[in-house]
Amino acid sequence: xxxxxxxxxxxxxxxxxxxxxxxxxxxxxxxxxxxxxxxxxxxxxxxxxxxxxxxxxxxxxxxxxxxxxxxxxxxxxxxxxxxxxxxxxxx
Amino acid sequence: xxxxxxxxxxxxxxxxxxxxxxxxxxxxxxxxxxxxxxxxxxxxxxxxxxxxxxxxxxxxxxxxxxxxxxxxxxxxxxxxxxxxxxxxxxxxxxxxxxxxxxxxxxxxxxxxxxxxxxxxxxxxxxxxxxxxxxxxxx
Numbered sequence: 001x002x003x004x005x006x007x008x009x010x011x012x013x014x015x016x017x018x019x020x021x022x023x024x025x026x027x028x029x030x031x032x033x034x035x036x037x038x039x040x041x042x043x044x045x046x047x048x049x050x051x052x053x054x055x056x057x058x059x060x061x062x063x064x065x066x067x068x069x070x071x072x073x074x075x076x077x078x079x080x081x082x083x084x085x086x087x088x089x090x091x
Numbered sequence: 092x093x094x095x096x097x098x099x100x101x102x103x104x105x106x107x108x109x110x111x112x113x114x115x116x117x118x119x120x121x122x123x124x125x126x127x128x129x130x131x132x133x134x135x136x137x138x139x140x141x142x143x144x145x146x147x148x149x150x151x152x153x154x155x156x157x158x159x160x161x162x163x164x165x166x167x168x169x170x171x172x173x174x175x176x177x178x179x180x181x182x183x184x185x186x187x188x189x190x191x192x193x194x195x196x197x198x199x200x201x202x203x204x205x206x207x208x209x210x211x212x213x214x215x216x217x218x219x220x221x222x223x224x225x226x227x228x229x
Contacts (some may be wrong), residue, residue, distance in 0.1 A: 057174040073141060075164060
């Protein structure tokens with residue numbers, strides 16, 4: 001599933017911390033139409049480069065970007081020490 | 092008893108194969124079944140790869156790391172990595188080599204990952220009592 005929210009929490013000793021909830025669904029509303037609009041361009045490029053063997057990787061890489069975005073949900077990085085905290089969670 | 096096992100035993104009873112051949116076929120069949128069940132378990136059960144680093148009793152630095160990576164993301168990443176041009180892959184491998192990591196990630200295929208995860212049930216590494224690293228799937 002596409003991640004809809006990104007939570008970033010950074011705390012450093014002696015500095016002001018950051019605690020953000022970013023609504024990723026708003027970002028996808030912009031990014032996904034752009035990626036879709038790029039599809040014809042990608043197809044033409046892949047078709048031109050197909051004889052050289054670079055067409056297929058370009059097409060596959062384009063499709064894999066969607067797959068990567070779709071599987072980002074659930075990624076969590078949490079690093080805590082005595083004075084510092086870095087917490088990133090894609091929900 | 093499954094069908095393949097039954098067929099092998101019937102062939103042995105009819106004298107179509109000798110005992111050695113039957114044994115070889117049965118062991119090959121059991122290995123295949125074992126491998127298949129591992130992969131099915133991974134596919135159905137686990138969703139995330141977890142890496143947890145906790146300070147040990149002798150640790151001076153109480154740093155804790157807790158990373159959860161979706162397995163689907165790792166699989167997608169590996170597939171995407173296979174589309175990286177070879178000259179760029181060489182540069183990546185060179186950079187990894189400089190960091191002391193002698194692994195060619197372009198050679199790791201999704202099937203290899205399934206095998207690796209099947210073996211990686213719950214790995215715990217104790218680094219000289221200073222840190223305890225746990226790598227497991229959940």
